[in-house]
Amino acid sequence: MKRFDFVDVTLRDAHQCLWSTRMTTAMMTPILSEIDRAGYAVINILGGAVFDVCVRYLHENPWDRVRLLCERLATPCDALTRGQSLYTFELFPDDVVALNAQLLARLGVKVFTVYDALNDNRNLESSVKAGREAGMKINGWMTYTLSPVHTDAYYVERTRELLALGSDYLCIKDPTGLLTPERGATLFPAVVKAAGGVPVQLHSHCQSGLAPKVYETAIRSGFSAGYTASEPLANGASLPATEEINAIARKLGFQTSLNEDSLREISGYFRWLCLREDKPCGKVAQYDPALYEHQIPGGMISNLHYQLETMKLGQRLPEILEEIARVRKDLGYPIVVSPFAQYLVTQATINVVQGERYKTIPDEIRKYARGYYGKVAAPLSEEFLERAKILPSEMVHERPGEHIEPWLPRLRRELGPGAGDGDLLLAAFYDRALLEPLRKPRPEYRFKTSPLHELVAWLGARRDIEHARIRFGGTDMTFSA
Amino acid sequence: MAERNLTYEDLVQIVELIRTTSQFSEFRLKVGDIEVSLKRANGAARPVVQEGAAAERSPEQAPVERKAVSVSENLHAVRSPMVGTFYRSPMPGQPPFVEIGQAVEPDTVLCIIEVMKLMNSIEAGVRGTVREIFVANGMAVDAGEVLMAIEPRA
Numbered sequence: 001m002k003r004f005d006f007v008d009v010t011l012r013d014a015h016q017c018l019w020s021t022r023m024t025t026a027m028m029t030p031i032l033s034e035i036d037r038a039g040y041a042v043i044n045i046l047g048g049a050v051f052d053v054c055v056r057y058l059h060e061n062p063w064d065r066v067r068l069l070c071e072r073l074a075t076p077c078d079a080l081t082r083g084q085s086l087y088t089f090e091l092f093p094d095d096v097v098a099l100n101a102q103l104l105a106r107l108g109v110k111v112f113t114v115y116d117a118l119n120d121n122r123n124l125e126s127s128v129k130a131g132r133e134a135g136m137k138i139n140g141w142m143t144y145t146l147s148p149v150h151t152d153a154y155y156v157e158r159t160r161e162l163l164a165l166g167s168d169y170l171c172i173k174d175p176t177g178l179l180t181p182e183r184g185a186t187l188f189p190a191v192v193k194a195a196g197g198v199p200v201q202l203h204s205h206c207q208s209g210l211a212p213k214v215y216e217t218a219i220r221s222g223f224s225a226g227y228t229a230s231e232p233l234a235n236g237a238s239l240p241a242t243e244e245i246n247a248i249a250r251k252l253g254f255q256t257s258l259n260e261d262s263l264r265e266i267s268g269y270f271r272w273l274c275l276r277e278d279k280p281c282g283k284v285a286q287y288d289p290a291l292y293e294h295q296i297p298g299g300m301i302s303n304l305h306y307q308l309e310t311m312k313l314g315q316r317l318p319e320i321l322e323e324i325a326r327v328r329k330d331l332g333y334p335i336v337v338s339p340f341a342q343y344l345v346t347q348a349t350i351n352v353v354q355g356e357r358y359k360t361i362p363d364e365i366r367k368y369a370r371g372y373y374g375k376v377a378a379p380l381s382e383e384f385l386e387r388a389k390i391l392p393s394e395m396v397h398e399r400p401g402e403h404i405e406p407w408l409p410r411l412r413r414e415l416g417p418g419a420g421d422g423d424l425l426l427a428a429f430y431d432r433a434l435l436e437p438l439r440k441p442r443p444e445y446r447f448k449t450s451p452l453h454e455l456v457a458w459l460g461a462r463r464d465i466e467h468a469r470i471r472f473g474g475t476d477m478t479f480s481a
Numbered sequence: 482m483a484e485r486n487l488t489y490e491d492l493v494q495i496v497e498l499i500r501t502t503s504q505f506s507e508f509r510l511k512v513g514d515i516e517v518s519l520k521r522a523n524g525a526a527r528p529v530v531q532e533g534a535a536a537e538r539s540p541e542q543a544p545v546e547r548k549a550v551s552v553s554e555n556l557h558a559v560r561s562p563m564v565g566t567f568y569r570s571p572m573p574g575q576p577p578f579v580e581i582g583q584a585v586e587p588d589t590v591l592c593i594i595e596v597m598k599l600m601n602s603i604e605a606g607v608r609g610t611v612r613e614i615f616v617a618n619g620m621a622v623d624a625g626e627v628l629m630a631i632e633p634r635a
C-alpha cells in the first residue's frame with residue numbers, strides 16, 4: 001500500500017498566518033507530547049517570522065525554544081531559513097550562515113529546510129554545505145508563483161539545481177495559495193519525474209480555497225508528503241487541515257501514520273487556545289479570482305488598507321492593487337513573498353501618490369534590480385531601468401554571499417570569549433538593545449494539561465469571580481475568593 | 482452516563498457561556514452530568530478582564546500637525562515624496578548625511594524617508610548649500626512636506 005506522510009506546521013506557519021506569529025513557547029508545551037504521538041513524519045518548529053517575533057515581541061530567546069522543542073519531541077524537528085538572509089531581510093556573510101546551521105544541528109534540529117525568495121539557489125549553497133556537514137537532512141524548497149516566466153520548465157530547472165545541491169527532500173512552496181488543481185496536473189508530475197525518486201512534498205496555503213483539491217492532485221501525482229496544520233489553525237491564510245488531507249489521502253487508498261485520537265485532542269486544545277487567548281481560528285476562504293491578478297496575500301491587503309487609511313489614502317487601494325501588477329512586471333516578476341511583496345506594495349503606492357512612475361525608487365529596490373540579492377526571474381523593463389539610472393558597471397553577477405566580508409571575527413572580539421554561538425548569531429542579526437529583554441528569566445513551562453485543569457486556571461485568573469463550583473462525574477470542586 | 486473526563490469541547494462551550502453572561506452576578510449551568518455555578522463579585526456589570534498576552538502595538542505613526550514652512554523664493558525646497566518617517570543619518574548612531582552650511586551636489590544624499598519599512602534616499606537635486614533643515618530626526622512627514630532648503634549655486 002502506498003503511503004502519504006505529514007509535516008506539522010501548527011507550531012510555525014499556522015500561527016504565523018493567523019496570529020501574526022504570536023504563539024508563545026508556554027502555549028505549545030502542554031500539547032507537545034500529544035503532537036509527538038500523532039504520527040507526523042516531521043514537525044516544523046522554526047522559520048524567519050517565528051525567530052524574529054520571538055526576539056522583537058515575545059522577548060523569548062529563539063534558541064531556547066528550538067532546544068526545548070527538540071528535546072521534548074521525538075519526532076524529527078525541522079527548521080526553515082530563507083537563503084542568505086536566514087530569518088531577516090538582510091544578507092549575511094557565509095560565516096554567519098554556516099554557524100547558524102551548525103547551531104541548529106547542535107540544538108537537535110534534524111531536517112534543515114532552505115529556500116530563496118528569488119529561487120536563486122546559489123543563495124542556498126552556504127547553508128546546505130554547513131547543514132549537511134553538521135548531520136542534518138536537507139530539504140530544498142522552490143517557491144511557486146504565477147507569471148509568464150514561472151513555467152513548468154522553470155520549476156524542472158529549479159528541481160535539478162536543488163538535486164545538484166544535494167537535497168534529501170524537495171518541496172513546492174506556494175506561499176499565497178495560487179496553485180490550482182489544473183496547474184498541479186502538469187507541474188506536479190513534471191517535478192516528480194525530474195526528482196528521480198527524491199521525495200517531493202507540497203506546502204500550500206488556503207487563500208484561494210482550492211488547497212485541499214491541490215493536495216489531492218499532489219497525492220495522485222506521487223508526492224510523498226504534505227504540510228498541514230491542526231484544524232483550528234488551518235485554512236484561510238494558513239495551510240489545510242491535517243484531518244481533511246488525511247481523509248483525502250485515505251480515501252485515495254494511501255496509508256497514513258496519523259492517529260485520529262491524538263489529532264482530536266490536539267485540535268481540541270488549539271480551539272480552546274484560540275478562545276483563551278482571543279485569537280482567531282482559521283476559516284475556510286471563499287474562492288476569489290482577484291487573488292490571481294494582484295497575488296497579494298489577504299493578510300497583507302488588510303494591513304495595506306490600514307496603512308493607507310493612516311495616510312488618508314484608503315480610497316486609492318484599487319488603483320494601488322492595479323499598479324502592483326504593473327510594477328511586478330517592470331521588476332521582472334518577483335515572487336510576491338517577503339521581502340519582495342513589500343517592495344511591490346511600496347513602489348506601487350509611491351507611483352500612485354506621486355502620479356508618476358519611478359520618480360522615487362526605494363534603495364532596496366535598486367539593490368534588487370542590480371542583482372544584489374540574486375538573479376531576477378525576468379529582465380527588468382526599459383522604463384524602470386531608465387528611471388533607476390543603474391549603470392552596467394553597478395550590476396552584480398556573483399553569488400550574493402560573496403560580496404559580504406566575514407563578520408564572526410569582529411563579533412567575537414566585541415562580545416568576548418564568554419559569548420556562545422547563539423549570542424554571536426543574535427548579535428549578528430539584531431541591535432544590542434533589542435536583545436536586552438531576552439535576558440528575562442524563563443517562565444515555568446507546563447508539559448501537560450487537561451480541559452479541567454484549563455477551566456480551573458481560567459476561572460482562577462478572573463478577578464470578577466468570587467465563588468465557583470464545578471461538578472461532573474465523581475468530581476466536585478469549590479473555589480472561593 | 483458513566484464517569485467521564487471533561488473535554489475541550491465542553492470547556493469551550495462553558496467558557497463561551499460564562500463570557501457572554503458577564504453582566505449577571507450569578508451563573509449556573511448544567512449540561513448532562515456537568516454542573517458549573519459561579520458568583521461574581523459586587524453584583525455584576527464589571528468589565529471582564531481579558532487574559533492572554535496583551536497585544537503589543539507599535540506606536541501609531543499619525544502624521545503630526547506642523548506649521549506650514551515657508552521657503553523664500555531664492556531657495557530650493559527639498560520635499561518628501563511620500564508620507565513616511567524622516568531620518569537624517571544612514572543608521573542610528575551615525576553622523577547625519579548633511580549639516581546646515583554644508584555644500585551639496587545634485588546627487589548628494591540629504592536624508593532618508595522610510596516608507597512602509599523601505600528606505601528612500603532623498604537627493605539634493607541641485608548644487609548649492611544647505612540653509613535650513615525643517616524636520617527633526619525620526620519625525621513623521623507628509624507627502625510634499627518641505628524637509629530642507631538649499632541655496633543654489635551656479
